[in-house]
Amino acid sequence: MDHSLWLKAVKNLEDLTSHVLPKVTSSGEKAYYELYTAYFQKVTQAMTEGKEIAAHSTFVPPEIFHAMDMVPVLIVSSSGAMTVCTRNYKDAMETSRGYGVPLETCSAHRIQLGHFVKDWFPKPKLIVHMGAGCDAFSSSGGVSADLYDCPDFYLDVPWEYSERGLKYLADEFGRLIEFVEKVTGRKMDWNRLKENIARTAEMTRLYREIAELRKAVPSPMESRRAWQSYWMYWINAGTPEGVKWFTIVRDEVKGRVEKGIGAIPNEKLRLLDLFMPPQFSFRLQDWMAKDYGALFVNESIVFQWGEEEIDPSNPLEALAMRYFMAPMTRCIMGSSKDFINDSIKVVREYKIDGAVFWAQNACRQSGIIRSLKDALSEQAGIPTLVVDCDIMDPTFVTVEEMQQKLKDFIEILSERIVRRSN
Amino acid sequence: MSQILKTLDPFKKINTEFPFASPIKDWKKSGGKVIGFFGGDVPEEILSAAGVLPIWLRGPCSEVPLDAANAYLHMYSCSHMRSIFEIALKGDYSYLDGVMSTPYCDGTRRLYDVWERYMPAPAMLFLHTPHKNTSEAEAFHYQNIEEFVESLERVFQKKITDEALREAIRTYNKTRKLFNRLFDLRKKNNPPVLGSEVIEIYNASAMMPRKDFNILLENLINEAKAADRMPNNCPRLMINGTALHNPEYVKGIEDLGSIVVADSLLNGAMSFTDLISEDENTDPLLAITRYYLNKFPAPRMVPSEARFNRILEMAEQFHVDGMITGVVRYCAPHIYDEIRLSKRFEARGIPSLRLDLEYGMAATGQIKTRVQAFVEMIEERKRKG
Numbered sequence: 009m010d011h012s013l014w015l016k017a018v019k020n021l022e023d024l025t026s027h028v029l030p031k032v033t034s035s036g037e038k039a040y041y042e043l044y045t046a047y048f049q050k051v052t053q054a055m056t057e058g059k060e061i062a063a064h065s066t067f068v069p070p071e072i073f074h075a076m077d078m079v080p081v082l083i084v085s086s087s088g089a090m091t092v093c094t095r096n097y098k099d100a101m102e103t104s105r106g107y108g109v110p111l112e113t114c115s116a117h118r119i120q121l122g123h124f125v126k127d128w129f130p131k132p133k134l135i136v137h138m139g140a141g142c143d144a145f146s147s148s149g150g151v152s153a154d155l156y157d158c159p160d161f162y163l164d165v166p167w168e169y170s171e172r173g174l175k176y177l178a179d180e181f182g183r184l185i186e187f188v189e190k191v192t193g194r195k196m197d198w199n200r201l202k203e204n205i206a207r208t209a210e211m212t213r214l215y216r217e218i219a220e221l222r223k224a225v226p227s228p229m230e231s232r233r234a235w236q237s238y239w240m241y242w243i244n245a246g247t248p249e250g251v252k253w254f255t256i257v258r259d260e261v262k263g264r265v266e267k268g269i270g271a272i273p274n275e276k277l278r279l280l281d282l283f284m285p286p287q288f289s290f291r292l293q294d295w296m297a298k299d300y301g302a303l304f305v306n307e308s309i310v311f312q313w314g315e316e317e318i319d320p321s322n323p324l325e326a327l328a329m330r331y332f333m334a335p336m337t338r339c340i341m342g343s344s345k346d347f348i349n350d351s352i353k354v355v356r357e358y359k360i361d362g363a364v365f366w367a368q369n370a371c372r373q374s375g376i377i378r379s380l381k382d383a384l385s386e387q388a389g390i391p392t393l394v395v396d397c398d399i400m401d402p403t404f405v406t407v408e409e410m411q412q413k414l415k416d417f418i419e420i421l422s423e424r425i426v427r428r429s430n
Numbered sequence: 431m432s433q434i435l436k437t438l439d440p441f442k443k444i445n446t447e448f449p450f451a452s453p454i455k456d457w458k459k460s461g462g463k464v465i466g467f468f469g470g471d472v473p474e475e476i477l478s479a480a481g482v483l484p485i486w487l488r489g490p491c492s493e494v495p496l497d498a499a500n501a502y503l504h505m506y507s508c509s510h511m512r513s514i515f516e517i518a519l520k521g522d523y524s525y526l527d528g529v530m531s532t533p534y535c536d537g538t539r540r541l542y543d544v545w546e547r548y549m550p551a552p553a554m555l556f557l558h559t560p561h562k563n564t565s566e567a568e569a570f571h572y573q574n575i576e577e578f579v580e581s582l583e584r585v586f587q588k589k590i591t592d593e594a595l596r597e598a599i600r601t602y603n604k605t606r607k608l609f610n611r612l613f614d615l616r617k618k619n620n621p622p623v624l625g626s627e628v629i630e631i632y633n634a635s636a637m638m639p640r641k642d643f644n645i646l647l648e649n650l651i652n653e654a655k656a657a658d659r660m661p662n663n664c665p666r667l668m669i670n671g672t673a674l675h676n677p678e679y680v681k682g683i684e685d686l687g688s689i690v691v692a693d694s695l696l697n698g699a700m701s702f703t704d705l706i707s708e709d710e711n712t713d714p715l716l717a718i719t720r721y722y723l724n725k726f727p728a729p730r731m732v733p734s735e736a737r738f739n740r741i742l743e744m745a746e747q748f749h750v751d752g753m754i755t756g757v758v759r760y761c762a763p764h765i766y767d768e769i770r771l772s773k774r775f776e777a778r779g780i781p782s783l784r785l786d787l788e789y790g791m792a793a794t795g796q797i798k799t800r801v802q803a804f805v806e807m808i809e810e811r812k813r814k815g
Contacts, residue, residue, distance in 0.1 A: 114762075172574075176560075343546075372536035
């Protein structure tokens with residue numbers, strides 16, 4: 009194993025956090041740097057102390073691993089974070105290309121496999137992947153398991169929510185626990201799992217409360233905070249840190265709403281974010297807010313929860329219910345109708361002026377763009393901008409190109425608002 | 431090649447009539463309903479038992495401009511799916527009484543979405559299929575299939591009886607048994623059928639009633655058995671990858687001095703090798719459920735090792751010297767599958783070649799050059815023993 013890159017990345021993240029924290033005024037931003045760094049520090053500690061690590065794809069419940077005293081680490085997002093922290097995009101992507109992963113698949117997974125080819129990723133005791141998200145999600149975990157010669161488990165996910173699907177998925181979580189018990193010799197601590205899920209239910213309640221608060225005009229939350237919340241939810245699900253994050257963000261947002269102040273001083277445009285923006289930097293969103301008063305006030309893909317509640321007393325069913333109700337999973341699995349209807353509802357409830365779809369290179373979810381764009385235009389009366397970009401590769405499209413497109417769109421939206429007010 | 435297979439002509443004729451071939455026209459003329467589907471796990475037997483003609487939708491056997499489809503599906507939806515929709519948008523699939531899919535991959539899911547939104551057929555049907563073949567998955571899928579049967583009965587106002595299901599199973603199994611006889615001929619030292627010809631046969635199977643198809647296939651096998659066509663000792667190849675319909679692609683590979691003796695294509699061996707149980711004591715819906723979860727695994731199924739072992743076994747049975755995988759751009763399931771499968775082939779000393787394609791491409795230009803080098807490398811290996 010070559011841990012040097014991981015250790016360097018965590019060190020860079022720690023340095024960045026110490027550099028940024030004294031300047032940060034938002035309690036949410038401060039908490040993000042602290043908790044995000046702490047997540048990777050925990051994994052580093054596990055590596056040095058020889059604790060057993062469970063590597064898992066997004067949407068696999070980390071609550072299970074915490075309850076079995078393992079240290080969970082997200083595969084694709086942690087590899088991505090390590091690359092962002094060390095800026096080794098080229099090395100990671102060329103490595104995966106050399107291994108046979110072509111450019112016609114998502115760069116997040118190409119980077120992930122680069123990390124596994126080079127042995128940069130912490131050696132896990134097991135890998136758990138899931139048929140959620142997209143084909144690359146469900147397929148790349150197997151390649152990682154091959155590369156590390158590591159036992160893996162695939163969680164099968166029903167196509168869409170139903171009573172039958174809920175039971176099937178709950179049973180799948182049960183089989184995952186059996187697998188972990190068999191591979192590690194550990195036993196599930198069911199009381200601890202229930203406690204973890206109770207925290208998850210609280211995190212979910214706070215997440216929903218924040219979503220409600222964001223309907224306020226002006227919007228009380230920064231664009232970047234939404235994506236931070238999405239990641240914090242999945243890396244810290246079921247933990248005190250997760251509850252802490254959502255409490256801090258809720259308090260900050262609620263305080264602003266009560267005082268009638270917005271996240272930015274001069275909000276002019278309220279935007280809907282329809283898909284994952286480039287994850288290597290959120291400066292684009294900061295620039296839109298600062299220079300044009302254009303703020304993403306909702307992200308239907310990560311900020312619209314389904315209505316059903318999570319009941320911790322039945323832990324496996326609770327985890328299955330969370331899967332079906334959580335944003336992202338309910339948008340990109342199942343029929344696109346839910347995603348479209350959610351987005352239309354958001355436009356109305358959040359008083360949205362325009363939407364942006366980030367068309368990520370090689371992402372086959374882009375098959376939904378036309379339907380979303382037409383539905384938002386016909387049923388909600390707003391235009392949608394499609395920005396071609398790459399989720400993790402900063403060289404695919406330059407920031408300047410994206411800025412130019414966004415600038416033109418902002419001008420069009422501003423003119424529409426002027427016309428409407430006349 | 432010393433002899434031409436005359437019995438191949440009816441298949442070729444039907445294929446030239448794509449996408450509204452005469453057997454489909456005849457079916458419609460007699461008042462029959464037609465459902466077009468995409469995704470490799472649609473239980474055609476159930477559609478057939480409902481009195482419906484299932485048609486496996488595809489694009490043209492050539493690379494064509496996708497201007498109309500591109501307006502609805504982003505280029506990251508593979509050109510296979512966009513080619514199907516291109517034909518639909520031109521109105522050439524307007525004869526369909528229904529469209530059906532499964533969540534086979536992101537491409538089929540999103541194609542179904544746009545089809546349903548922009549040009550819904552009178553019946554739009556969707557069936558979930560699990561990715562596993564555990565007993566729990568079987569119970570889950572059985573219920574999915576039961577529900578699907580009920581919806582089909584509602585749409586077509588027809589009861590699907592056990593007897594009709596058993597009859598459909600027998601008919602579709604007959605196709606599979608015949609294909610297994612054809613595959614056996616391909617295991618011989620001098621296979622009497624070319625890989626490109628087998629693609630013609632696969633294509634026709636998707637566009638006509640199975641009973642009629644079975645007659646044609648039986649005729650072809652009888653002729654092929656008696657034929658003495660192939661001289662040779664040329665490299666024996668297996669083809670793999672995204673569903674493939676252009677015989678010219680395979681012909682291009684064979685024209686370079688090889689013969690394609692086997693495939694693990696979704697529209698080929700993956701669908702035509704295994705049989706559904708015909709046991710009279712087994713509930714036919716349960717037999718269908720088990721078949722679709724346990725048949726020759728597609729890349730979407732886990733554990734993947736079952737698929738890899740199956741393909742490696744085939745390579746051994748068919749005396750394969752090399753494998754060529756054609757991956758249509760952005761076909762994520764096959765991209766990742768090929769990475770893992772090729773490493774297992776190489777571990778057995780069987781070389782493999784991946785070709786990044788657009789749907790409908792023939793083996794021309796760069797592809798030809800790469801295949802030629804691959805074939806020469808295999809010949810060299812064979813010479814050296």
